[in-house]
Amino acid sequence: MNAKEVAKLTGISVRTLHHYDAINLLRPNRNKENGYREYSEEDMDKLQQILFFRECGFPLAKIQKLLNSSSFNREEAFQLQKKYLLHEKKRIETMLDTLNRSMKSMKGEITMSLTEKFGGFDMNNNPYEEEARRLWGDEAVDKSNAHISSLTMEEKDSIAKGMDHLFTELATIRNENPASDTAQKAMEKMYRHFNKNFGYQYTLEAFAGVGQMYITDIRFTENVDQYGKGLSQFLAEAMKIYADSQTE
Amino acid sequence: MNAKEVAKLTGISVRTLHHYDAINLLRPNRNKENGYREYSEEDMDKLQQILFFRECGFPLAKIQKLLNSSSFNREEAFQLQKKYLLHEKKRIETMLDTLNRSMKSMKGEITMSLTEKFGGFDMNNNPYEEEARRLWGDEAVDKSNAHISSLTMEEKDSIAKGMDHLFTELATIRNENPASDTAQKAMEKMYRHFNKNFGYQYTLEAFAGVGQMYITDIRFTENVDQYGKGLSQFLAEAMKIYADSQTE
DNA sequence: ATTGACCATGACGTAACGTAATAGTTTAGA
DNA sequence: TCTAAACTATTACGTTACGTCATGGTCAAT
Secondary structure, X not given: OOHHHXXXXXXXXXXXXXXXXXXXXXXXXXXXXXXXXXXXXXXXXXXXXXXHHHHOOOXXXXXXXXXXXXXXXXXXXXXXXXXXXXXXXXXXXXXXXXXHHHHHHHOOOOOOOHHHHOOOOOOOOOHHHHHHHHHHHOHHHHHHHHHHHOOXXXXXXXXXXXXXXXXXXXXXXXXXXXXXXXXXXXXXXXXXXXXXXXXXOOOXXXXXXXXXXXXXXXXXXXXXXXXXXXXXXXHXXXXXXXXXXXXX | OOHHHHHHHHOXXXXXXXXXXXXXXXXXXXXXXXXXXXXXXXXXXXXXXXHHHHHOOOOHHHHHHHHHOOOOOHHXXXXXXXXXXXXXXXXXXXXXXXXXXXXXXXXXXXXXOHHHHOOOOOOOOOHHHHHHHHHHHOHHHHHHHHHHHOOOHHHHHHHHHHHHHHHHHHHOOOOOOOOOHHHHHHHHHHHHHHHHHOOOOOOHHHHHHHHHHHHHOHHXXXXXXXXXXXXXXXXXXXXXXXXXXXXX
């Protein structure tokens, strides 16, 4: 299939296809003779995924990461998109209600509070982005998740206890300087612990990445900070310093 | 209400409010002492309209024109938005269907054609933009519409016949050069006809604008071309030339 | 009196394309 | 067979609707 046919079929523009090609999102094979784009069946399936995610409000950069994730799974993707669409459907129904009531309020039949007048507009906090990140967002988390799901209950329990222990311990030194000897020794221990308990060898990069996540992902921040306020912040810094020091 | 409260209430950002202020879309009063923005109840109603139209996919520039249109009518606006939302709801339902079927097709339970796989994505041609333009889009059309709706059936009928006659006549010369004497004489007649039959004095600008519309608005193009293929194109050119020649 | 949360106005950045310019290719009709 | 219309490609600049600083004034509470 050439670009124009694809455009016609899907309702997107040829320029959009060019764009997706340019940003490495969807790169069809080229005709050897003239360099024209040729879209295969697989390309079309990928494009469908892209458009679904786009419909769900994901930025293209994020879509790219998702689709490239090693643990990406079409079935889960469909489920997620379905959830989003159902959510969106509800939002629209809310807006329709707001609309109908606004008409009545205009005619003086009823009165509406300001809060009511803006019901349904808030589409900023898309909870499904977070779910997507959970599913395929971070390669490191991915792999450990995959590993975790392969464990028995007892194994899981044991690991959970080990982590709990580790964090409780770490919480006691959370007010130290993250670069201090005490802190860095703890980081070494932590790094070893991670490598022992998760299914693969953590790179130092990934280790630092997890630390980053503790402060960028609220879900993690809250979780970690339950062991002591400020722990996530401390860990993020200390883990990064450790990773950097070991890399040189 | 200050900007932050509005933001919290509606779910949009303060920056967005600043932006709407900057482009003259929504300009709240300012506190005389410190220049802070202060949003009144009216501002909030207008904002609601803006957000509804935005939700319907209208660009801000268009929203501005709509709201400033002399014939703008909140009730009609609500109705239009309602139509759009119902349309959107259906589209989402279509996509949900596509999604469910795609999952089955992935599992090999059913097969899907490519066309089916992309059902629901086409949201480009929003039919409601055209309806909006019809309602409030063109000031000139507005006014004549307003006038028309104030007429009796017989008067309407008589005018319709007059227009029919005029267009039939114009169709006979549609292959002339639009700048020719014949064409320009016909334009003069047409201009007088417009001024006689519609409720107010057409400016030459508005006259040329109507000509423009004959070729930019498909609805009109098709209508006009029923009198003869290419008539709309001819009229658009001839009317512009006439208007220009009279303006100097 | 100071601090921290709020407001204002620039100015620049960005995402996801649209649009136009230029040039090579393919295809349908004279 | 030749030519014009209709595609294709790349490059490049434009656009919309804001986000994100940077800088500086304002207000409310300690």
